[in-house]
Amino acid sequence: MISPSHGPDDSAFALQFAAVTDAAARVDGYAPLNEQATLDVAARRRTPLLLRDGDAIMGPVVGALVLGAGELDLVVHPDFRRHGHATAALTELFGDPAFAADVPDGLTAWAHGDHPAARALAGRFGFDAVRRLLQLQLALDAAAPPAAVPPATTAADDIGITAFDPDTDADAWVALNARTFAAHPEQGGITAADLADRMNEDWFDAGDFLVARHDTALIGYNWLKLEQGAAEGEIYVVGVSPEWSGRGLGRRLMTAGLERLRRRGVTQATLYVEADNGPAVRLYRSLGFTDRTVDVQYRRRTR
Known part of the structure; x- marks a missing residue:
């Protein structure tokens, strides 16, 4: 059964989740x-729930769910998989009027790893695959030569790649990101508050947030995400202003970002990219990135 949530502030609930x-x-x-x-749960925009075995409200926890904002995330504990718990959870979710507000038409759900069991479950409950998100990886050679356009230098065409300044660049970056990802369902909607949330994360370092400037205008960026002491770093998001697309700026930003990762001691770089974003996928593969995992987003058909 789906257990009522006491919220992330309940320590026992948080530990079980x-x-x-x-x-x-x-x-x-x-x-x-x-x-x-994860950010939505912390900000109370979505609700975390526990999945318990059987009908007992204090039965053993076998899984977890996150609901709200037209989205569903469901994970079953590895020790309890292949026992029908995910099927039971979705049957309850779609059949109980108490959850009606959280399961609107067009409900979406991510399947991380594109597991065959997730595909079968999606089909059984009327979900269609609508997006494929590739995670790519690249082994970094610490002995590699410096990048052609390292951070904090200025190229001959007056494009400088420097560190993001939280005090002066925030508003300009939000506007640039919105233009760059105008058609993207998540990235394009990032607000100043969303940016502030991410800058408050322990991993944030303005020196890992590279921005390209032409005169005083921001025209592109490569935001890196490095957890403290980790050997793996993520190309968190790369964007180029539509007015500057097709001029090689994306490659220069990627080159600068990879060099920054090497200088920070990172030995493995990862990134996510929409599978249907042909130009970006070709760029990353030309730099040596290879497949790691595939995430699939499903949308439930209109009733």
């Missing part, structure tokens, strides 16, 4: 919830 997601990450090799879902 984390026990499920941490176990799944260890066994699967990737996190069962993406960053946006």
